Amino acid sequence: MAVKILQKKDLPCLLGKWSQSARVLAPARQDEMTNLAPWEPGAELDLGRNTWKPLKELFFPRSERMFAYTGDRMNAELSPIDQDHEQTVVFGVRPCDARSLALLDRVFLDERFTDDLYKAKRERTVLVGLGCNKPLRSCFCTSVAGDPHGTEGLDVLFVDTGDEYAVYPLTGRGEALVGELPEGSGEVEARASALADLARDMMPRYPAEVLPDKLTHMFEHEIWDRIHEKCLGCAACAYLCPTCHCFDVTDEAKTTEGHRVRNWDSCMFPLFTLHTSGHNPRTSGKQRMRQRIMHKFNYFPVNSGAIACVGCGRCVEVCPVNTDIREVISEIGEVK
């Protein structure tokens, strides 16, 4: 589809138009953090950085009721939870986060076991991206098959070209949002593509592509003794990670009625693998750290065809002890 053009000053007008038929979310600064917030006329956007919280939360909330039940175990009645059906447009999604959804789709939209709760939210949400012209200090998307102007997972891509945005409709749903914008010239397109090249060149590179094969033979490697040592065993990295998607299922019940709930969970916790018998197959921090790295850079590539990291750098920023996944990638890359 041909590139469109939008003068920057006309952005609120366009968001206003979208908000007539959908809930519009856009990044805004609130309580010293930039996160998605409901957009309303006059709202100030913060498009200078990615959101602190990852996009997954919109589709895979931290805690979600799956269904309700009444009765006892012999005679239970199940009822679905009322879902929010509001059409949603998210503006300002960074290509790394959009890609994280494309990866989560491989898990939750697998046709053998489709997750209806996730699917419903995906279907009612349109993602409007904003290309990254300048990587932040912990960005490394190009090392994990991403791109600062990447389009995977997006319905529309905006590129900031100065006084205007180059707007690329990518899907039918995207076309419906921006179809009426005027067509952009070849010059606009050239400017956008030069900006993409510049951003790619600025991005540091780490040898992540060698990890999937290499790790296959490294389960017992001594490197794990070192990598995990400073890890405190919290889940800041996993919970702020746009692709970590493990959850625990529990019942929240009062006598004869309750809900089945799923909550985020993390392989960094010993409880994650604790069996009912009391046995725990992963008792040490070393085993748990190995699991997290293996899942992202070996198991997910083998099972789902891609590295489960989009290089957003959130884990680098939030780790309380500065465990830096980029250093981990380099260290494993250097193993002979």
Place this chain on the structure above:
Amino acid sequence: MEELRRVIREMLAGGKVDLVIAYAKGSLPLRSTPVFIRNAEDAECAVFDATCENNLSTYLPRYAGKRLAVVAKGCDARSVQEYLRERQLDPGNVVVIGVPCQGVIGRDRLSRRLSGKEITGAEMDGDTVRVRGDGWEETLQLFEVLHPSCETCEVKEAPGAAIKLGEAAAAQVAEPFALVDDMERLTPDERWAYFTAQFEKCIRCYACRQACPGCYCKECFVDRSAPRWVGGTDDPSDTAIFHIIRALHLAGRCVDCGACVKACPMGVDLRALNKKLERDVRELFGFTAGLEHEGKQVLSTFRADDPNDFIK
């Protein structure tokens, strides 16, 4: 710095200890990272400055039976004293290397001061912090961006340190319990609104608990599944219970190192609650945690002549 490295080198070369837990330069501007040094020649990576925010004592109980040394600020050394009091460490196996602390940088405070601008480079020079980013540069004084725990720190010298490197500088710059006074001036509703706002930010990643030297239970009450004391949902009462009980478990034990606040990825700050408990324990029992390691833990003692009837 040279002296610190020399001490570490000599300890390892002389076979006095098996492992030194220290700080090394981190991968982001103004960040340090814990490092585990086992060979004398690796001592060169050790650093100490106002970026060394982690409380390294948290790692000590992991190495039972090993002869350990730990680089410790005043607050970190107080944690070691509490570990010893609570019989979590063998006093013969731990050497505290006290470092001269002027307080550490509060990253949240620095970020606020810079209106959230991204720092891409920085240098420290004594009390001066020079930071820069995309098209800007600023020079700040350390006291402007101190972590709130450091502002009210009463114990800059590391208690129980076998080795002291230089004099700890900078006296406290704020009243230790000003935060509690401020809280107590609020109405109960206002206070509850404040704490509720903190709980609401929590995502239950347990970074606070994992970073806290006082949180070393083999099984945390929130992780217990039979019986299950607290749910894992985002129900506000579940989150509140976690934080309130954690604070109560730390009454008379918390040394206000601020590790919980520094570790939190969501900006949850419950120091007001910890400080209130700290002051209550001081006023009621005349006890301050971490100053030495002799004697019982204050809330585990019982006196037959206790003035309160309810306790008899």
